[in-house]
Structures are given as structure tokens and as C-alpha cells.
Amino acid sequence: MQKRVTADHDGDIVVFIIGMRVNKWWNIKSWWPVFMAMPPMMKELYTDRSLGFLSHDTAVSGRTIVLTQYWESTDQLLDYAHGHTHKSAWIDFYKKVAKSEAVGVFHETYDVRAGAYESVYSRMGKPRGIVKATAARSLADDSSAKARLHYS
Structure with missing residues (x-):
């Protein structure tokens, strides 16, 4: 992906950010x-496209791992969270780890309406972000965030 591109997607999109932080690295258990x-959840999500999951990116910073996921709808994200592989993982977490200070977890959900987001990717190698989750469209050299967001 060497040329300057933006996401070629006109619909709503859900951005779900989920992560963990290892607070006590020596407490591996x-x-x-x-x-x-x-990993089993990601395999399930990439295998069954009917779940509404589009794609993800992973970032690691020190002891923190963050996955940014892209979903078709909040309803599909919530349906997944209350069933499938996630439900058993969540139950296991609460039984075994939730009271431990060795690890922290978080998530944030953003339900982004069509036209309320924009993106630019230039010389990024492999696609990432919303372009990876949807499709790419070339941008003119004079394209601006203001124009892509339709601000006057």
C-alpha cells in the first residue's frame, strides 16, 4: 500500500478497543x-464472517497489549460478547483472575456513524485500520481531512 489512500466505506462502523496490561510480570499464572x-476468539472471528467482525490491528507498548477491532454493528459486537468463545473466556477470567492485581484489562466501544470518520494511509506497507477492515480508495494530493469530513 504505497500510494495515498483512504477508506472506501460509506456506512457506519464500530471501533472496539480491547487490551490487557501485565502489572506483575512474575505472576505468570x-x-x-x-x-x-x-487467539481462539480471533480465530473464531476471522473464520465466521457472519458474526460482524471485519478486522483488527494489534499494538504492544511495554507491558500493554491493545487490539483495535472493527465491527459492522454494535449489536453484532454485543451478540458476540454474550455468546460464542468470548462468553466462556469471560467466565474463566472472573473465576480465576478477576481479583488478581497481576493483570489489568479494559475495553472501549465507539459506534461511529457514516460520514463521522476519515482516514489517510501513505506508504504503510500492509493495509491497517479501517482500510484493512473495509477497502481502500486513492486520494488526490490536495485531499484534506476537512474535505473528507465535509466541513466547510
Whole structure:
């Protein structure tokens, strides 16, 4: 993806950010199950596209791992959270780890309406973000965030 592109997507999109922070790295028995809970969920999400999951990116900063996920709708995200592989992982977390200070977890959900987001990617190599989740469209050299967001 060498040229300057933006997301070619006109619909709503849900951005779900989920992460964990290892607070006590030596207490592996507490944080390892949290770390290992995500791969089966990601496999399930990429395998069954009817769940509404579009794509994700992962970032690691020190002892914190953050996944930014893109979903078709909040309803589909919530349906997934209350069933499938996630439900058993969440129950296991509460039984085994929730009271431990060895690991912290968080999530944020953003229900973004069509036209309320914009993006630019230039010389990023592989697609990421909303472009990875949807599709890419070339941008003119004089394109601006103000224009893409339709601000006058």
C-alpha cells in the first residue's frame, strides 16, 4: 500500500478497543490465561464472517497489549460478547483472575456513524485500520481531512 489512500466505506462502523496490561510480570499464572484467551476468539472471528467482525490491528507498548477491532454493528459486537468463545473466556477470567492485581484489562466501544470518520494511509506497507477492515480508495494530493469530513 504505497500510494495515498483512504477508506472506501460509506456506512457506519464500530471501533472496539480491547487490551490487557501485565502489572506483575512474575505472576505468570495470573496473566497468561488472559493473554491466551484472545487467539481462539480471533480465530473464531476471522473464520465466521457472519458474526460482524471485519478486522483488527494489534499494538504492544511495554507491558500493554491493545487490539483495535472493527465491527459492522454494535449489536453484532454485543451478540458476540454474550455468546460464542468470548462468553466462556469471560467466565474463566472472573473465576480465576478477576481479583488478581497481576493483570489489568479494559475495553472501549465507539459506534461511529457514516460520514463521522476519515482516514489517510501513505506508504504503510500492509493495509491497517479501517482500510484493512473495509477497502481502500486513492486520494488526490490536495485531499484534506476537512474535505473528507465535509466541513466547510
